[in-house]
Amino acid sequence: MNRPSWKKLTERFIILWTGAVIVFLYVPMVAVVLASFSKQRYFKFPVPAFTDKWYQKAFSSLSVRELLWTSLSIAALVTIISVVLAFLGALAFARYDWKGRKLYQRLILLPIFFPQAVLGLAMLLWFSAIGVTTSWHTAVFAHLVWITPIVILIMSIQVYSFDPALEEAAYDLGATRWQVLTQITLPILSPGIISGAIFAFLLSWGNFPLSLFTTGADQTIPEWLYAKMVSGYTPMVPTLGSLTLSAAAMFLLVAYIIWLAISARRRRLDSL
Amino acid sequence: MAGTTQNSKLQWLRNPGVLAALPASIFLLIGFAGPLLMVGAYSFMPSRSFSLNQIPTFENYISIIHDSYYLSFFWSLAMAVIVVILLFIICYPIAYGMAKLFNKWANLVTALIAVPILISENIRLFGWVLILLKNGILDGSLQSLFGVSASGLLFTVPAIILGLVYVYLPFTLFPLVIGISMVPDTLKEAASDLGATRWQIFREVELPLSMPGLMIGGILTFVLVLGSLAEAKILGGQAIVMIADDIESAFTFAQNWPKGSALSVLLIALSGFIVFLLFRRVDLDRVIGRR
Amino acid sequence: MSDVNESFLELSGITKRFGDFVAVDDINLKIAEGEFFTLVGPSGSGKTTMIRMLVGMDQPSDGEMRLKGQVMNNLPANKRPTCMVFQSLALFPHKSVGENIEFSIKIAGQDKAARRTRVNQLMEQLRLPLSYYEKSVMQCSGGERQRVALARALAFDPDILFFDEPLSALDFRLRKALEKELKDIHRETGKTFVYITHSLEEAMVMSDRIAIMRQGRIVQVGTPHEIYNYPKNKFVAQFMGxxxxxxxxxxxxxxxxxxxxxxxxxxxxxxxxxxxxxxxxxxxxxxxxxxxxxxxxxxxxxxxxxxxxxxxxxxxxxxxxxxxxxxxxxxxxxxxxxxxxxxxxxxxxxxxxxxxxx
Structure with a gap:
């Protein structure tokens, strides 16, 4: 028999299907970048003429700079705070055995399962009830409520595979608790911490539903995009969209290079 | 005594789980439980009040029953069911491939699928607007290539479904991958060796063993779609109103916090109940830690 | 064994309770300097709890542990002149063979040249090729990892070396070879070794004296010869094989x-x-x-x-x-x-x- 077996056919189908879905995931982003170079005020395809004037406008615009700065400040603060909270939270989640852990594991993950828009509105009520005026500071708080559990989840995966005997061994060999933390625990868990930080930064950078209700008078890029999409479209929408998109891509690229450098060191050790 | 100070010192190495859990727990108590209680409290305030010092009432819940909100709940539930079914069909082959087939390519595929989660949802949905728009990418291509028009695609229910499937695909896929990789190949071989057919192996071995992953994927997606807002607004226009949309307009447009709170409470109760069912059946240590 | 320093390590009334459960129950033992002493027992006999208390990872609920006459109950693990080879070996995966071995002396502040000399000496003693200094421990074979773990513990220069079933994960032949190698190293270094295992057979090969534990208590202490020929009760006799x-x-x-x-x-x-x-x-x-x-x-x-x-x-x-x-x-x-x-x-x-x- 010469025809390919059933197994081979399914394998081929799975590969093709996966490829198609990945293309499906990226098509809209390509569309946004394409539109950002279109000369027309309103998008039309095939694009009759290309231009970079929207980018020039964006770079010279003060309000765009302000949007970027607000988004960046929120994301940076969220990353730092959530990584610290989640590092400890993940140790409690996956490393230590303690009474109440199973309940903690479930409760701590609840915000992930929660509709973000409703969470944002609930925060709005909360801030007004305790008399806090909403601004980008309150948005940091709101982002943290949703992002910290996600980072805990990501870091936990790494923490689960961490052998507690490593800490005990270092302690037994004379290390202080601080030396155990800085020389054993943190370096071994660093891949999990780095991926947690990447997720924290980018999820905050791109978040819309929480920002919408908690930034008050300040505005982030996703909020601005939504406002302009729903009413008052300007050609700056695809331009700013592409800009945030490339910022995220750059961030990932840098993270990837750092990761390559770390694993190159590991490989150098391995090859000896 | 020296012994007692020694004991408390050693707790750092012995059982500091409680201490480690404290910061995040306290934070979420203030940042998550607090707001939820606030929503609960507001839902019993008279219509259009902006403070909590009124006499509690059930009027918001009663008016929700009398108004046509059941329609929004219906649409949200219907969307959630449809999207979860579609995503299972779309994701199962990919998840199978990632767990069993791709080997060293699996990391690349994971990265390619995870990256879009990190790009703002609004931008990606806007991309679909550009594609589906009259004279947009799809319509424009069809017109110039075949002279056929496909102009009425945007602002329809299928467009919303497309958006939801698009946005929540990774949330179904990744738990599914974990679920499927929890089934050792040897078990399937053993079942086949014992005379089971391909379908019997799937039903008797693969399905039950990968169930935790399937349940997490399905329920996570279900709950997220239930509370989704942007997809219906950006791609659906006025085609249908989902419940999160109602909640948002009650809070913002109608300036009726108690009504919005009551709707939120209902949505939270519905999602919470489903998540509770999930957590009762799934051991997180096993799924996340592969223990 | 000579009686001169019979109580190098002396345990009196060591007890460990977890709630109502008594894991270790009134243990009295004297271990001599330079002895290879093995605690043997089935899982749940309290031997792991015992060794964790000796190393300082756990505190006894009652009783006294003396090392060279000094009470060491209150010394934390990092201050005790003892060191353990873990069951999982606990080699630091992000460090090379050399970095693992020199960990304790680096912590203690020794300079680089002194460390290198000591590591080389230990690697030679344990028959590890000197070129392995830079090799990742993740790339080492099972037997090499055992040697690295042992070298790391020896570098600490402890008064007593504890072993928590380090050989249990190895295949039969490698285990047999390493049992003898360990006993040779014991002879070369002259250090006091305290070993725990669930295999009386393994204990027989290596030990000067053996203590058999059951349900938190010591059932019999003796030389391998005594244990084999004069088991104290049915449990000991059946435990032998x-x-x-x-x-x-x-x-x-x-x-x-x-x-x-x-x-x-x-x-x-x-x-x-x-x-x-x-x-x-x-x-x-x-x-x-x-x-x-x-x-x-x-x-x-x-x-x-x-x-x-x-x-x-x-x-x-x-x-x-x-x-x-x-x-x-x-x-x-x-x-x-x-x-x-x-x-x-x-x-x-x-x-x-x-x-x-x-």
């Missing part, structure tokens, strides 16, 4: 009778303080077939099955009146013509009977 046991009662000056049966056997011991208990006979001292005829104690049974053990052949014999299966071993060159299903005679000399009271 496959043995035949029979409930018996005293029936004469040096005779015992099977409980609930008629068979009577002669034993060598003077049965002054024995009334009822167990007769224990090892498979390897039983004779089968013609060789059994010359033995003083004899019984008959049906040969049910046989197993080749290399230099020996083991037989399973069904003895009807005891409702028991006995195991008998024969050297391969001893003559025996019986086949499966045959009625055979087995026998032993009175001197080879072991009597225990419980």
């Amino acid at each position: 496959e043995v035949n046991t029979l409930a018996v009662k005293k029936s004469g000056k040096n005779k015992v009778k099977v409980v609930g049966g008629d068979d009577e056997f002669t034993v060598l011991d003077d049965l002054a303080d024995f009334t009822t208990g167990f007769l224990i006979i090892r498979p390897e001292i039983l004779k089968i077939g013609k060789a059994a005829a010359k033995m003083k104690n004899r019984i008959k049974g049906v040969a049910y099955n046989d197993y080749a053990l290399g230099s020996r052949v083991q037989y399973q014999i069904i003895i009807d009146q005891f409702e028991e299966h006995w195991l008998v071993e024969r050297l391969q060159d001893e003559p025996y013509e019986g086949r499966r299903g045959d009625m055979v005679e087995i026998g032993w000399q009175p001197a080879d009977s072991i009597l225990v009271s419980e």
Whole structure:
């Protein structure tokens, strides 16, 4: 028999299907970048003429700079705070055995399962009830409520595979608790911490539903995009969209290079 | 005594789980439980009040029953069911491939699928607007290539479904991958060796063993779609109103916090109940830690 | 062992309670300097809790631990002059072989040149190629990892080295080789080794003295020879490996009778303080077939099955009146013509009977 077996056919189908879905995931982003170079005020395809004037406008615009700065400040603060909270939270989640852990594991993950828009509105009520005026500071708080559990989840995966005997061994060999933390625990868990930080930064950078209700008078890029999409479209929408998109891509690229450098060191050790 | 100070010192190495859990727990108590209680409290305030010092009432819940909100709940539930079914069909082959087939390519595929989660949802949905728009990418291509028009695609229910499937695909896929990789190949071989057919192996071995992953994927997606807002607004226009949309307009447009709170409470109760069912059946240590 | 420094490590009344559960119950032990001492017990016998208290990872609920006469209960693990080789070895995965070995002396502040000299010396002693200094521990084989873990512990220069079943994950042949290697290293370094394992066989090969633990208590302490030949009770005898046991009662000056049966056997011991208990006979001292005829104690049974053990052949014999299966071993060159299903005679000399009271 010469025809390919059933197994081979399914394998081929799975590969093709996966490829198609990945293309499906990226098509809209390509569309946004394409539109950002279109000369027309309103998008039309095939694009009759290309231009970079929207980018020039964006770079010279003060309000765009302000949007970027607000988004960046929120994301940076969220990353730092959530990584610290989640590092400890993940140790409690996956490393230590303690009474109440199973309940903690479930409760701590609840915000992930929660509709973000409703969470944002609930925060709005909360801030007004305790008399806090909403601004980008309150948005940091709101982002943290949703992002910290996600980072805990990501870091936990790494923490689960961490052998507690490593800490005990270092302690037994004379290390202080601080030396155990800085020389054993943190370096071994660093891949999990780095991926947690990447997720924290980018999820905050791109978040819309929480920002919408908690930034008050300040505005982030996703909020601005939504406002302009729903009413008052300007050609700056695809331009700013592409800009945030490339910022995220750059961030990932840098993270990837750092990761390559770390694993190159590991490989150098391995090859000896 | 020296012994007692020694004991408390050693707790750092012995059982500091409680201490480690404290910061995040306290934070979420203030940042998550607090707001939820606030929503609960507001839902019993008279219509259009902006403070909590009124006499509690059930009027918001009663008016929700009398108004046509059941329609929004219906649409949200219907969307959630449809999207979860579609995503299972779309994701199962990919998840199978990632767990069993791709080997060293699996990391690349994971990265390619995870990256879009990190790009703002609004931008990606806007991309679909550009594609589906009259004279947009799809319509424009069809017109110039075949002279056929496909102009009425945007602002329809299928467009919303497309958006939801698009946005929540990774949330179904990744738990599914974990679920499927929890089934050792040897078990399937053993079942086949014992005379089971391909379908019997799937039903008797693969399905039950990968169930935790399937349940997490399905329920996570279900709950997220239930509370989704942007997809219906950006791609659906006025085609249908989902419940999160109602909640948002009650809070913002109608300036009726108690009504919005009551709707939120209902949505939270519905999602919470489903998540509770999930957590009762799934051991997180096993799924996340592969223990 | 010399009695000069008998109490290098002295434990008195060591007890560990977890709630109502007593994991370790009133342990009293003296370990001499330079001794290879092994704690043996099945899982749940309290040996792991015991070693964790000795290293300083756990605190005893009661009792005192003295090292060279100094109470060390309150010394935390990082201040104790003791060091442990972990069951998982706990090699730091992000550090090279050399970095792992020098960890403790780097912590202690030794300069780079001194560290390198010490690491090289240890690597030589443990037969690790010096080129491995830069190699990742993740790339090492099972045996190499054992050596790195041991070198790391030796670099700390502890007064006592503890071992928490480090060989248990290895395959049979490598384990056998490393058991001997470990005993050689013990001889070379002259350090005090305290080892825990669930395998009495492993303990026998390496130890100067063995303590057998059961349910948190020490059942018997002795040299391998004493444990093998004079087990204190049925538990110790059975823990040693496959043995035949029979409930018996005293029936004469040096005779015992099977409980609930008629068979009577002669034993060598003077049965002054024995009334009822167990007769224990090892498979390897039983004779089968013609060789059994010359033995003083004899019984008959049906040969049910046989197993080749290399230099020996083991037989399973069904003895009807005891409702028991006995195991008998024969050297391969001893003559025996019986086949499966045959009625055979087995026998032993009175001197080879072991009597225990419980």
